Amino acid sequence: xxxxxxxxxxxxxxxxxxxxxxxxxxxxxxxxxxxxxxxxxxxxxxxxxxxxxxxxxxxxxxxxxxxxxxxxxxxxxxxxxx
Amino acid sequence: xxxxxxxxxxxxxxxxxxxxxxxxxxxxxxxxxxxxxxxxxxxxxxxxxxxxxxxxxxxxxxxxxxxxxxxxxxxxxxxxxxxxxxxxxxxxxxxxxxxxxxxxxxxxxxxxxxxxxxxxxxxxxxxxxxxxxxxxxxxxxxxxxxxxxxxxxxxxxxxxx
Numbered sequence: 517x518x519x520x521x522x523x524x525x526x527x528x529x530x531x532x533x534x535x536x537x538x539x540x541x542x543x544x545x546x547x548x549x550x551x552x553x554x555x556x557x558x559x560x561x562x563x564x565x566x567x568x569x570x571x572x573x574x575x576x577x578x579x580x581x582x583x584x585x586x587x588x589x590x591x592x593x594x595x596x597x598x
Numbered sequence: 599x600x601x602x603x604x605x606x607x608x609x610x611x612x613x614x615x616x617x618x619x620x621x622x623x624x625x626x627x628x629x630x631x632x633x634x635x636x637x638x639x640x641x642x643x644x645x646x647x648x649x650x651x652x653x654x655x656x657x658x659x660x661x662x663x664x665x666x667x668x669x670x671x672x673x674x675x676x677x678x679x680x681x682x683x684x685x686x687x688x689x690x691x692x693x694x695x696x697x698x699x700x701x702x703x704x705x706x707x708x709x710x711x712x713x714x715x716x717x718x719x720x721x722x723x724x725x726x727x728x729x730x731x732x733x734x735x736x737x738x739x740x741x742x743x744x745x746x747x748x749x750x751x752x753x754x755x756x757x758x759x
Binding site: 520523564 | 625627628631705708711712713
């Protein structure tokens with residue numbers, strides 16, 4: 517197995533900072549990723565690929581959670597309704 | 599298990615001490631650093647009370663293939679001077695995780711060979727008898743952990759001989 521050093525505390529904080537900047541941009545532009553490409557690239561360059569994936573999923577989850585809290589739960593329509 | 603200096607340790611070594619224990623891995627994106635900050639922050643706050651015995655912070659890896667003693671030594675430096683990192687063979691780590699009912703599962707590796715380890719999240723409080731007295735999930739704050747540990751210390755009764 518390839519030994520890869522874990523990011524240091526500084527590297528972690530730099531990654532989280534880049535992520536937060538990117539997310540703030542998305543918040544400002546209603547999640548329009550095309551308006552935040554530079555920050556997206558900075559985020560991807562500062563964080564391991566696995567962490568980018570993890571944070572992308574985290575953002576989706578946080579948005580979904582917010583939706584549930586504000587709009588309530590609406591079960592998806594069943595494919596074949598009787 | 600092996601500590602981060604390469605020394606063999608057994609849970610029995612910690613009998614007589616209060617322990618706060620966390621299972622995670624060093625390539626963890628955010629949860630492990632946050633939980634360890636919380637755990638070590640609680641240890642630091644409790645330390646400042648001279649009436650209380652010190653609490654031993656322990657961090658056990660769920661990723662022994664990558665987290666050898668050297669990796670653990672590098673990682674724990676950022677948290678607390680007395681934080682002990684523990685690793686071992688996959689079998690040893692699995693036995694330790696099993697003993698505390700910790701769920702863990704390594705995800706698929708990407709092209710770089712990197713992967714994350716999905717795992718249950720809890721900080722365990724062990725008393726001087728080595729018994730599990732309490733556990734704290736993500737939603738517990740540092741303050742809540744400090745108060746809980748303090749309470750356990752006050753009401754603790756050693757097992758009869």
